[in-house]
Amino acid sequence: MLENLIWGYVYPNESEIQWSILIVLYPYITGLVAGAFIASSLYHVFGKKEIKPVARFALLTALSFLLVAMLPLLVHLGRPERGIEIMFTPHLTSAMSGFGYIFSFYLTIVVLEIWLSFREDIVNKALSSHGWKELLYSSLALFSFDISEKALHDDEKFARKLAIIGIPSAAFLHGYVGFIFGGIKANPWWSTPLMPIIFLMSAIVSGIALLILLYIAAMKIRKHVIDHKCLQSLAHYLWIFLILDVTLELLEIVSMKYASREDIDIINRLLSDKIGFTFYGVQLTLGIFIPFVLLLMVSLMKNRETLKLYMISISSIFVVIGVFAMRWNVVIGGQEISKSLSGTLTYVPVFFSQEGVLPALIIFILPFIILLVVTSILPPWKDMEEEPS
Amino acid sequence: MDITRRDFTKIGCKIIISAASGTAIVQSMFTKGIAAENPPENGGYDWEKHFWGYVVDTRKCIGCGRCANACKMENKVPFDEEVYRTWIERYRVKKTINETFEEEVVIDSPDGGIEGFVDDIPAEEVKKAFYVPKICNHCDNAPCVQVCPVGATYETKDGVVLVDYEYCIGCRYCIQGCPYGARYFNTEKGTADKCTWCYHRITKGLLPACVQACPTGARKFGDLKDNKSEVKKIMDEERITLLKPDLGTKPKVFYIGLDREVK
Ligand code: SF4
Ligand code: SF4
DSSP: OHHHHOEEEOOGGGGSOSSOHHHHHHHHHHHHHHHHHHHHHHHHTTOOGGGHHHHHHHHHHHHHHHHHHTHHHHHHOSSGGGTTHHHHSOOTTSTTTTHHHHHHHHHHHHHHHHHHHHHHHHHHHHHHOOHHHHHHHHHHTTTOOOOOHHHHHHHHHHHHHHHHHHHHHHHHHHHHHHHHHHTOTTOTTTOOTTHHHHHHHHHHHHHHHHHHHHHHHHHHHTTOOOOHHHHHHHHHHHHHHHHHHHHHHHHHHHHHHHHOOTTHHHHHHIIIIISHIIIIIIIIIIIIIHHHHHHHHHHHOOSOHHHHHHHHHHHHHHHHHHHHHHHHHHHHHHHHBOTTSEEEOOOOOOSSSTTSHHHHHHHHHHHHHHHHHHHHHSOOHHHHHSOOO | OOOOHHHHHHHHHHHHHHHHHHHHHHHHHSOSSHHHHSOOOOTTOOTTSOOEEEEEETTTOOOOOHHHHHHHHHTTOOTTSSOOSEEEEEEEEESOOOTTOOOOEEEEOGGGGTTOOOOOSOGGGEEEEEEEEEEOOOOTTOHHHHHOTTSOEEEOTTSOEEEOTTTOOOOOHHHHHOTTOOOEEETTTTEEEOOOSSHHHHTTTOOOHHHHHOSSOOEEEEETTOTTSHHHHHHHHSOOBOSSGGGOOOOSEEEESOOTTOO
């Protein structure tokens, strides 16, 4: 069995793949966080009014995914109980050591941002409800009930400032994840300075696509009409970021091939034998080119809202799948080539195990459940359901 | 007392700031990688006085695998798992030369070479063949040390790269970072693991088990600070090469007679 999985010569210690599907999930989830946050700042910072209906919803989405972002890493540790050492004794030359801090910082920003943008609702709820609900919302309001015009105005100003800090930190959070891979000079498939920015672009793309899907789903469930202006504007941004994303991804692969260093043979083999389908097929064609064409058509077409809705939904589904394939191709692909540069190996996912598909699935479903809970406490629906003025 | 909203924001900010500086203080109280700062507790051994180096003379290796076997026994590396602190690679360059002079090289290391090697390619098809013993290079600029998020992997003052098993969180970043495949995951401890140059032996004046076991003298170990050591002499007199020198890892395993195929 093992013979078929290994081609050529791999170092004896490499027969096992160290980073499994959980580590694929980790950059995927942080990517969705960063993307959703940046989508919300299109409204909060850049004042894109069209995005307003989903701006607060996007923040809640970012929070729900952020809360589980740490999990896949933790579950995968050999000694999870020592994981906290990353916070206490970070070894600063390691790209991984800052994770705890960046994560906490970012979490603080997202929570504050949500608090500020929901404060008026929270206070109103606290004032109008009784019993445990009153307690819940009062404590959420931190027992400060000032919602005068001026206070709200201050809130908004502060929220905007926060969002301005939020953008670079979202970019940093995810660019940094890219650097965890890009900084490994031992691995020719990872070691590229483009990695952080590629990760960031694909993160934004996946976050916007996820937001589109969640928005459509929420409106269908709540049986409310979709604000096509908002949807198409999101689709438009998705399209723009897709262009940036594909440019960088192609640039990376073209320059690798053009430079043709010592490792090019093994990279070519990786691309043809190992991840050919997931790279060219899923990541590039399904995940980028098809959505690109569909979204282009959406922006050229007049009226026909239902058709456009379908095209946007399909594009978003493809994008979300394509970005997952991209994470897969990086994390798993990079480990399927031997550092001896003379052989390849194959990752066979297992279902039931600490690092198996099952925990990955559970971790991936969690944010949706969290989102359900959070939106029931802080409903963002009124933004989506009020008539566009 | 009536707390206004503005006060609240202020208090909130204060809490955040003090929490942040609090962690910084806590952090400075902990010493990083405790083992990294304490010399081995061996009567009389001074780690400032040594700097260890390792020489592999590939021309002498006969591929018997005794070193790899001795290593597994000495360091209790499981025999039934595919994990190795040292192993032997066999390179066979085949005669089939085509017009472009491209050579076909067959590389293998069945079970790390512990059981030796069998001839599965007829001798008349092979142009040239040789063995290359491999081991952790105890790099002086070690990427595994660089990438460890908690400082559990460190280089000792006498030049040995070690893992602090009490500290390692088992993230396996170092396994990804080592360009030589020298590290593995210790499933029993839940931590990373690798060759220690038999640190428990060398600090008592003994040789690493692999060096001791080699019947041909293909593996040599010694003190680079000692001008009379065999390793230092070889360094001074022979032409030596390193594995993957372009990565800037500054290995301290020095090779004699390395062929261009070897990576
Ligand atoms: S050979 Fe690998 S494990 Fe050994 S010191 Fe160098 S990078 Fe670290
Ligand atoms: S596995 Fe252990 S030694 Fe290796 S990088 Fe992680 S914490 Fe450091």
